[in-house]
Amino acid sequence: MQRVVATGIGVVSPLGPGVDQxxxxxxxxxxxxxxxxxxxxxxxxxxxxxEIKDFDPAAHFPEKRAGLMDRFAQFAVVAAxxxxxxARLKITEALAxxxxxxxxxxxxGHATLDESYLKVYxxxxxxxxxxxxPRLMANAGASHVSMDLGIKGPTWTVSTACASGSHAIxxxxxxxxxxxxxxxxxxxxxxxxxxxxxxxxxxxxVLTSDTCRPFSKxxxxxxxxxxxxxxxxxxxxxxxxxxxxxxxxxxxFGCGADAGDVTSIDPAGGVRAVRAALxxxxxxxxxxDYVNAHGTGTDMNDRAEAQVLYSVFGPRAARLPVSSSKAxxxxxxxxxxxxxxAATVLALKNQVIPPTANFEEADPSCALxxxxxxxxxVRIETAVSNSFAFGGLNAVLVARRV
Amino acid sequence: MNVAxxxxxxxxxxxxxxxxxxxxxxxxxxxxxDSLDLVEVVFKxxxxxxxxxxxxxxxxxxxxxxxxxxxxxxxxxxxxxIIQTVQKIVDAKAA
Numbered sequence: 001m002q003r004v005v006a007t008g009i010g011v012v013s014p015l016g017p018g019v020d021q022x023x024x025x026x027x028x029x030x031x032x033x034x035x036x037x038x039x040x041x042x043x044x045x046x047x048x049x050x051e052i053k054d055f056d057p058a059a060h061f062p063e064k065r066a067g068l069m070d071r072f073a074q075f076a077v078v079a080a081x082x083x084x085x086x087a088r089l090k091i092t093e094a095l096a097x098x099x100x101x102x103x104x105x106x107x108x109g110h111a112t113l114d115e116s117y118l119k120v121y122x123x124x125x126x127x128x129x130x131x132x133x134p135r136l137m138a139n140a141g142a143s144h145v146s147m148d149l150g151i152k153g154p155t156w157t158v159s160t161a162c163a164s165g166s167h168a169i170x171x172x173x174x175x176x177x178x179x180x181x182x183x184x185x186x187x188x189x190x191x192x193x194x195x196x197x198x199x200x201x202x203x204x205x206v207l208t209s210d211t212c213r214p215f216s217k218x219x220x221x222x223x224x225x226x227x228x229x230x231x232x233x234x235x236x237x238x239x240x241x242x243x244x245x246x247x248x249x250x251x252x253f254g255c256g257a258d259a260g261d262v263t264s265i266d267p268a269g270g271v272r273a274v275r276a277a278l279x280x281x282x283x284x285x286x287x288x289d290y291v292n293a294h295g296t297g298t299d300m301n302d303r304a305e306a307q308v309l310y311s312v313f314g315p316r317a318a319r320l321p322v323s324s325s326k327a328x329x330x331x332x333x334x335x336x337x338x339x340x341x342a343a344t345v346l347a348l349k350n351q352v353i354p355p356t357a358n359f360e361e362a363d364p365s366c367a368l369x370x371x372x373x374x375x376x377x378v379r380i381e382t383a384v385s386n387s388f389a390f391g392g393l394n395a396v397l398v399a400r401r402v
Numbered sequence: 403m404n405v406a407x408x409x410x411x412x413x414x415x416x417x418x419x420x421x422x423x424x425x426x427x428x429x430x431x432x433x434x435x436d437s438l439d440l441v442e443v444v445f446k447x448x449x450x451x452x453x454x455x456x457x458x459x460x461x462x463x464x465x466x467x468x469x470x471x472x473x474x475x476x477x478x479x480x481x482x483x484i485i486q487t488v489q490k491i492v493d494a495k496a497a
Contacts, residue, residue: 064418068438127448130441 004176004251005402007244008087008232009342010079012189014050014225014329019086022339023346025328026354027375032328033211033223038193046207049193050225050330068131069144070109071191075228075335076141077148080185084149087232087244089183091149100181101146101155102172103230104164104188105334107197109136114194141189145230153181162294162331163255163389164188165229165338170253170395172233182238187338189228198224204263206298212331214295214324214356215302215370217363222296225330229338231345248348249400251382252281258392264300265388270308273394274384278312281398283382285313288320288398290353290383292344293370295324296331305386306366321378323371327357337387341397344385348401352377405451405489412446413481426482440478447484453491 011018014032015025025032032050041047052075057066060078069077080101084091091099107113112135116128134140139157146155154175158168165188172186192198201207201224208221239246254276258269278285293305309317325343332339347353352375359372385397406426414421416439424433430440444455476487 126454127445130445131438 002177002179003236003249004173004233005236005239005249006231006247006345006399007234007239008083008089009229009247009345010082010084010086011227011229011339011342012052012055012075012079013227013229013339014052016053018082019346022342023350026325026343027352029328029355029357029373031357032225033330036193039195044195044198045202046198046209048209048211048223050223050328050332051193052227068134070112070135070140072105072109072189072228073135073140073144075191075226076103076189076230077144079187079189079228079230080145080149083185083230083232087234089232089244091151095183096150097152098181098183099151099153100172100175100184101142101151101153102158102168102184102186103142103145104158104160104166104168104338105138105141106159106161106164106190107192107333108138108140110192110194110197112136114196117196145185151185159334160393160395161389161391162333163337163387163393163395164334165336166341166385166387166395166397167255167337167393169231169233169338169341169397170255173250173253173397176233176235182235184233185230186233187228187230188334188336190332190334191226192224192333193226208297211358212297212327213358213360214293214297214327215363215366215368216359217361219297219299219302221298222326223330225332225335227329227332227335227339229335229342231338231342246402248345249402250397251400252277252279252283252398253396254278254280255393255395258394260392262392263390265304266392267304267307267311269392269394270305270386270388271311273396274308274312274386277384277396277398281400283398286316288313288382288384289378289380290347291320291322292340292347292383292385293322293324294386294388295326295356297324297326301388302366305388306368309368318367319369321353321371321376322368323354323356325354337385337395340387341385341399344383344397345399348380348383348399351380353380405492406485408450409447409485409488410481412450413443413484416442416446424481426480426485428481429479430481443484447488451488451492453495455491
């Protein structure tokens with residue numbers, strides 16, 4: 001069994017390009033949510049989202065390459081390149097054969113699907129663009145990361161809706177821990193700000209027109225986001241041998257299924273996943289200093305998540321710092337778990353808890369210390385990151401200060 | 403409508419070349435056309451001329467055959483092969 005550490009982080013986030021802007025935006029906190037600009041909102045009821053501003057594919061890819069990739073895959077590659085650079089990692093030919101790539105995505109090429117179907121169903125076209133399939137396939141993110149960086153080890157995509165990024169990191173963590181790969185690039189990517197996708201979310205009645213206010217009494221729903229986060233996970237030995245920067249140790253992963261409702265969380269399932277992750281990390285609940293919540297800002301999620309935390313942490317849950325990054329990042333579905341684990345790892349590195357932004361008023365039904373609106377410098381040894389997905393699939397990661 | 407010029411423009415656009423650099427004799431293999439390029443060229447030709455082309459990829463070389471309805475298979479080796487095939491389909495459609 002290898003100890004596993006995070007040595008690189010790359011993000012494409014609504015808070016601006018690069019990890020520094022991501023972290024300062026989380027801590028400040030700065031709004032990633034704003035009016036939708038990517039598409040016309042004339043026929044939408046919900047007109048806000050956390051978009052990636054000023055993302056210019058031409059700045060990252062030759063025109064022909066860019067044309068083969070949906071926006072979500074472009075995000076994945078840009079984040080992966082940044083993560084590798086951040087880890088000061090040189091992927092030699094030998095290392096390329098062993099390095100793994102595991103990337104989560106909820107759907108894949110949302111925009112490609114939308115545009116193609118509009119053409120054939122809406123506009124009566126006879127044909128769609130010939131790259132429709134390679135662009136929309138869910139594994140395009142993982143595949144393009146592998147192609148772009150020349151990585152030839154185990155590579156695949158995980159799709160578990162809103163927990164995709166966390167499951168991907170969990171699987172990559174297990175591979176590095178087991179010695180199957182010395183290094184893994186892992187995380188999640190999603191670009192769901194399309195007309196069809198937003199219509200689907202509107203119909204579910206979980207989006208708010210206000211803003212995302214996790215754990216606040218005034219919360220009224222989630223806000224869609226987009227982006228990607230990729231982490232470089234590496235065996236401690238490998239990292240130390242090459243003098244790599246280390247953000248934190250990844251120490252545990254737990255997951256499971258509710259086998260209940262397709263959209264509502266069953267707190268018992270969440271409890272099992274958090275406990276499994278802590279057991280995997282050989283960590284006592286009392287030693288957890290911070291929880292990065294799933295915290296979607298829907299009435300139901302935040303109440304259920306509070307129940308999960310009270311069950312696992314007992315009365316200490318009332319004073320355990322718990323914050324949701326979705327208040328600034330929105331909910332980028334397959335990208336969320338990865339962005340939030342990146343936030344968790346950065347919290348450990350910087351010994352600062354990013355706040356829950358947009359908080360207005362405490363809600364007795366989720367009575368947590370959600371670190372409202374103002375970041376907090378505290379000693380953090382161990383942190384937990386929760387993801388509870390539609391379909392009842394839960395994934396929880398544990399990280400430790402190094 | 404000048405089929406030859408339009409086809410050359412489309413090929414140049416897909417391959418990011420100057421249209422003037424293409425002659426009818428230019429071999430597709432010289433242009434490093436891969437199967438996806440060819441698929442994209444055919445797509446753009448179909449859109450431009452409002453025709454349907456049945457493309458049957460055969461192997462990794464450019465012995466790809468185009469079998470439009472009513473015409474025999476054509477091996478696409480050079481730019482002229484594409485132009486002539488498209489011209490035939492456009493003429494058949496007009497007739």
